[in-house]
Amino acid sequence: MTYHHLIQSNPAIMMGKPVVVGTRITVELILTKLAAGETDEQLLAAHPRLTKETIKAALAFAADVLRADVVYPLTDRVA
Numbered sequence: 171m172t173y174h175h176l177i178q179s180n181p182a183i184m185m186g187k188p189v190v191v192g193t194r195i196t197v198e199l200i201l202t203k204l205a206a207g208e209t210d211e212q213l214l215a216a217h218p219r220l221t222k223e224t225i226k227a228a229l230a231f232a233a234d235v236l237r238a239d240v241v242y243p244l245t246d247r248v249a
Contacts (some may be wrong), residue, residue, distance in 0.1 A: 176190060177228065195217055
């Protein structure tokens with residue numbers, strides 16, 4: 171999916187975090203809410219400026235970022 175026209179990163183908006191164009195809704199917020207179990211419909215109801223297309227764009231952006239050559243190993247945490 172091409173998302174370049176839907177996601178932007180600008181140092182003057184949300185300290186440069188990637189956001190949906192024309193909003194202050196971060197990709198991070200979208201991912202966090204989806205990971206917590208919210209549905210697309212719940213996200214759309216809570217944030218009327220989002221669309222199904224912008225939610226998919228946020229996911230595509232995140233996938234591309236994670237596809238980078240840098241590997242971030244997870245460590246086991248001891249409680």
